[in-house]
Amino acid sequence: DGGGYIIQRMSSAKNERHALLATLWFNLAHYALRVWPWIIVAVVSIVMFPFIPESYSELGVKAGYPLVMNTLLGPGMKGILIVSFLAAFMSTIDTHLNWGASYLINDVYKRFYKPNESDTHYVFVGKIFTVVLMILAAFTAMKMQSISKAWEFIFSxxxxxxxxxxxxxxxxxxxxxxxxxxLGTSILVTISLEILAWSQTVSAGKVYELFGSAPVLFGISLQVHHKLMIIVPLAIIAWVTATFLTKPEPVEKLKEFYDRVQPGGWWEPVIAGYTHTLQPVSHGFFIQWIAGILMIYGFTFGIGNLIFQNYSMSVLLFGCAGIGSYLVWNRSLSKLN
Structure with missing residues (x-):
């Protein structure tokens, strides 16, 4: 989506070509490659353990993965897998700590409190913010009863x-x-729904657990997909209204941004009166977006159909992925130095 840590990672690349290749690889690995080992293990766990052993009963269906791991892997592979879990966990943690600290430094501390300090000063304060965020995150984690529910809350x-x-x-x-x-509307609506869940839980005489129960609205127990149907439309109405009620960014700033990025799209009022040439990745961005979807989705579901021996559909999907890959290469990658 071009936000936050994605921009940080793209900006750290050697050049624009490397940034685009790295982002494409991330999406390919993240969606097409990573998910299928999980799914295979899940299917194997259902076959091997149709009933959860009593010693794992507290975990419920979540016990499938550790059961398969503990049964099939030897000490060496089991150690490697545990280390990979820790590496993935730390990768996520350090990404979000760095992301959060960068926001606090650049958007709050530097902008409103200490605008003219040295880079050394900002790095030092950034380290302090990182430690504070770690403490707050640890405290919040202690109050959570379900990682999946917490993720759904953050996602909402x-x-x-x-x-x-x-x-x-x-x-x-x-x-x-x-x-x-x-963002403010999303947070407000999400917290309001959690407050509703708390109120309904307490009113029913039950013990409330953070993110532990779904609110009920008009007789419907609101799961995460129901919440999105409320949050997203309200947020769109709110931000579009705010956009037209507030002034746009200064024209000079917009022109500076356009000259630097050349994103394509709806910039006519800004670029009227001077000539410009779009970069390869910006020219026909909608077609490239479709091509990227063809590539990632084609590989993702093509691999899945291959695993489950649906060969004809797999060939069709890999063909779509090939078309998407060619369009991405032909329309942008091949034209970047």
Whole structure:
């Protein structure tokens, strides 16, 4: 979506070509390659353990993965797998600590409190913010009873900002208030739904657990997909309204951004009156977006159909992935140095 840590990682690449290749590889590995070992292990666990042993009963269906791991892997492979879990965990933790600290430094501390300090000073304060975030995260984690529910809560809080993160590159009218309103609305609605769940749980005489129960609205128990159907439309209405009620960014700033990024899209009021040439990755961005979807989805479901021996569908999907890959290469990668 071009937000946060994705931009940080792309900016650390050697050049634009490397950044695009790295991002494509991330999406391919993240969606097409990573998910199928999980699914295979899940299917194997159902065959091997149709009933969860009593010693694992507290874990419920979550016991399938450790049961298969403990049964089939020897000491060496089991150790490697545990280390890989820790590496993945630390990768996620350090990404979000760095991301959060960068926001606190650049958007709050540096902007409003100490705007003219040295880089050494900001690095030192950034380390302090990182430690503070670690402590707050650890305290919050102690109060959670379910990782999946906590993830759903966080996912819901950020759901409303998705469209803004995309359109800010292609529509000149999106400004800072658009993003603030979208995120603020998502957070407000998500917390309101959690407060509703707390109120209903306490009223029923039960013990409330953070993210432990779903709120009920109009007789419907609101799962995460129901919440998104409430949060996203409300956030869109709110941020579009805020966009038109607030002033756009200064034209000079928008022109500077467009000259640097050349994203394509709806920038006519900004670029009127001077000539420009779009970069290869910006020219025909909609077609490239479709091509990227063909590539990632084609490989993802092509691999799945191959695993489950649906060969004809697998060939068709791999063909779609090949077409998407060719379009991405022909329309952008081959033209970047």
């Amino acid at each position: 809080m950020g759901a409303g900002i998705g469209l803004v993160l995309i359109l800010r590159w292609f529509w000149w009218r999106v400004n800072a208030w658009s993003e603030i309103t979208a």
